[in-house]
Amino acid sequence: MSEPDLAHGVDLSWFQKPERIDWDALCLSHSFVILNACDGSVRDPAVAEHWRHARNVGLTLGLYLFFKPQEDSVSQFVAFNKIADELRLGPGCLFPCLDLEDWPGHPIGPEHSNAARLLANALAARWGGCIIYTSDYYWRQMGMPEWIADYPLWVAHHTEAEHPRCPAGMHWAIWQNRVNVMPSIYSGALDQNVARRPLPVIHNTEAERARVLGWISETADTVRRDQ
Numbered sequence: 053m054s055e056p057d058l059a060h061g062v063d064l065s066w067f068q069k070p071e072r073i074d075w076d077a078l079c080l081s082h083s084f085v086i087l088n089a090c091d092g093s094v095r096d097p098a099v100a101e102h103w104r105h106a107r108n109v110g111l112t113l114g115l116y117l118f119f120k121p122q123e124d125s126v127s128q129f130v131a132f133n134k135i136a137d138e139l140r141l142g143p144g145c146l147f148p149c150l151d152l153e154d155w156p157g158h159p160i161g162p163e164h165s166n167a168a169r170l171l172a173n174a175l176a177a178r179w180g181g182c183i184i185y186t187s188d189y190y191w192r193q194m195g196m197p198e199w200i201a202d203y204p205l206w207v208a209h210h211t212e213a214e215h216p217r218c219p220a221g222m223h224w225a226i227w228q229n230r231v232n233v234m235p236s237i238y239s240g241a242l243d244q245n246v247a248r249r250p251l252p253v254i255h256n257t258e259a260e261r262a263r264v265l266g267w268i269s270e271t272a273d274t275v276r277r278d279q
Contacts, residue, residue, distance in 0.1 A: 059083045061245045063116070063228065066098040068238065075105045077237045084112035084247065086149060086206075086226075092120030093131035103139050112251060114146030115139070116185060117175070120155050121164035125171045133178060147181035147252050149206055153190045162195030169199045176203070180256040183225065191219035204252045206245075225252050 060081060064073075065088035078085075085106045088096040099115070106113055117132045132148065141148070150172050154160055160168075176182040185206040191197070196219070204225035209216035216227050226247040233241050 057249055059112075059247045059249055059251060061085055061112075061226075061247060063243045063245060064088065064098075064102050066096050068098075068102075068240065068242065070098055070101040070105055072240075073105065073238050074236065075109045079109040079111055081237075082111065084114065084146065084245075084251065086114040086116055086146060086245070089115040089117055089135045090128070090131045091118045091155075092123040093127040095131065095135060099135060100139065112144070112146060112253070113141070114149060114183075115141055116149035116151050117171075118151045118153075118155075119160075119164075119168055119171065120158070121160050121167070122155070122158050125167045129171055129174050132175070136179075141179070141254070143254050143256065145254050147183045147204065147254060148175045148179050149183040149185050150175060152184060152186040152194065153208075154193075160190060160194055162197075165194050165197040165199075168194075169197065172199075172203060180254050181252060183252055185226075185228075186219065188217045188219050196220070224248070 061084035062078070062082055063086040087099050087102045087106070089099055090096055103113060115132070115136055117128060120128065136148065150168065152160060152168055172182045172184060182203055183206050184200055184203045185208065186200065187208040191200060200219055201222055205218060205222050206226040206228065207216050207218050207224045208228045210228070210230050216224060216229065218224055226245055228243055228245045230244045231241045232244050
């Protein structure tokens with residue numbers, strides 16, 4: 053794949069302090085950023101500050117929800133949407149991302165697949181789409197669920213190879229391919245990503261979003277019943 057077909061980005065959470073990032077330098081080499089909105093239902097304390105800086109330098113913005121398999125999915129859905137609405141996630145931003153990997157001390161397994169699927173469905177209905185972040189390893193750990201293929205894939209595989217190892221041989225939309233120390237941008241390490249163009253972004257308007265409000269309520273009830 054040629055370089056013009058790819059966009060470069062980073063993903064950030066509270067581990068990377070916003071005030072220590074040279075945002076003007078970041079936007080010279082990267083065009084998008086995906087920010088941690090919440091771990092389960094717990095808000096990332098740096099998300100608003102990260103968002104403000106990234107927006108001010110013109111980066112394409114995205115948010116991810118780190119799925120906590122032992123926590124109620126409805127609470128996670130509500131928490132993410134509250135943050136996304138506050139920050140004005142909308143047209144031109146990346147679809148919400150659902151991060152499916154182990155929570156420290158709480159491995160993700162096949163018994164969590166259905167709750168994750170329903171949460172992905174709810175996010176997709178609310179925002180017009182959902183991106184799944186995972187790796188081939190975590191996908192296998194979840195029992196190799198086929199529903200993952202219904203969504204754009206953000207695959208984690210840190211390698212110098214030309215292609216990542218993807219669940220079920222899926223095509224990736226975003227590839228988290230390495231961790232780099234970039235002293236001109238940040239004093240610590242940053243997750244590096246490449247994305248295929250066109251980026252998987254939100255297109256729906258406020259009017260279109262309003263039409264799914266009833267579906268959201270119904271989906272939340274379904275998620276709650278299936279916990």
